[in-house]
Amino acid sequence: MTLAVFGSVGLDNIVTPAASVEGVVGGSAVYFSLAASLFTQVRLAANVGGDFPTQAWDTLRARGTDLSGLQVFADRPTFRWSGRYQGTMNEAETLATELNVLVEEPLVPDSYRDSRYLFLANMAPATQLEILQAFPQATAFADTMNLWIENERAALDSLLELIYGLVVNEGEARMLTGEHNLLRAGMALQNMGPDVVIIKKGEHGAFLFTPDGRFGLPAYPVENVVDPTGAGDSFAGGLMGSLAAAEDFGMDALRRAMATGTVCASLTVEAFSTSGLEAASLADVEKRYLELQDFLRFQ
């Protein structure tokens, strides 16, 4: 089933203990779509500048992604993000952000409006709310970030009441709820509106909260973390892609989707930028899925 995603397209500068790269392809909508398109038909919507390399879309096109929602501002620069990872590389330190074309409202193509599933990647909650109104029939999941939790709380609260699922990291979950304990944070988030809450814990995996119960899993074990950028969006893409393909939001489907998401994140962190996800096939995902199952198995 079709899955629409609204988010960012970016050019990233990334510093890690081992190496640095400049102007590489990034953005939440790109990572999300590269993961989700392994499983289902994706419709991408995002703003992009004239400086973004057009060949960056080749893999997504080959995976059947609809790019009608790509709004190109030919004379303006793409969103840019610079970040640094240190030590355990579990958290990025943002060095610089240039919003550029992200200040413009995204385009919502009419052809996207019958999408059955919707993912609103991190952006201003007022914009997320506006997009959401164009998809009254969709099952919608959303992400957010500390900036909006601090400065746009009212709009964010309205959004939380309307979405089916929330996907946040542990810091955001704690900030939104004031709860240190992640189980309590998850339950508090459910009380704010979403039926389904997912808390991403980076290298420590993720928790799932549903009306039917909870689920937890560690991350797929990766020995060589090269660049964690996009891991969370890849997780969300794998999750939503898996759910959309199954056309099922039951507890068992959600458990499988969480495992699929963590596998997609593992493919992302093993290489800079999107190259891990671009090189990956459905067979690669299935292989790691079975390895993860074996890694966690006990009688």
Place this chain on the structure above:
Amino acid sequence: MTLAVFGSVGLDNIVTPAASVEGVVGGSAVYFSLAASLFTQVRLAANVGGDFPTQAWDTLRARGTDLSGLQVFADRPTFRWSGRYQGTMNEAETLATELNVLVEEPLVPDSYRDSRYLFLANMAPATQLEILQAFPQATAFADTMNLWIENERAALDSLLELIYGLVVNEGEARMLTGEHNLLRAGMALQNMGPDVVIIKKGEHGAFLFTPDGRFGLPAYPVENVVDPTGAGDSFAGGLMGSLAAAEDFGMDALRRAMATGTVCASLTVEAFSTSGLEAASLADVEKRYLELQDFLRFQ
């Protein structure tokens, strides 16, 4: 099968965001034995002062623990530790340590020498090596801490070459190996000698490394963490107790033992001092074991 443990008996002062307690029962050998004695016959060896409450041994005696190795120094004070937990309570900040009777060598009763399994809780590696020599036939696991990694590295390296299993937390694993990535740290630790390496990650669970493969699991989900003191020793006690009871160190037995350990740790953190483990029955452990299995299950 019999399992001997050498470690500390202590009186702890503990400060948490919600409450504080003073002079409560603690120590690695106590937490370890309370967990392990749910599964197998335990032989405890530790030094204790005249100020330690004798009724603290009632539960261990009722669980069949042999206390012949308890060396009482009637006129001297018990080991004391003061610590504080903040925020996510994932790490203790040590406020004060009074070694007191811990400066004396532990007693190794002759009656303990035929123990099939041995756990050397955190203490000076030279002392661990000395004890180990009294148990040439035992399958031995050991713990350590940052102090010895920094100051007694040569003795610790000798110990690592002789033990079957190492149980450390993630900080210790990183410090011992210089590897940030825990999978690489685990493999590097195996190269230092132990066949089996277990890295404890607190609220994030634990990793297991064996010659036959790896295993990982998140912690049993606890909504109300009251006092994390002793969680690591309770984990080790549940792990070793489970292995000793099964008389099996194969991969499947180790997976079950890891899950048993995380359940024992969850019982400890829900209450101050040892009261969680003292109140627990084998049935409580089995119930949580099945809950953990369900929490992690995906097809």
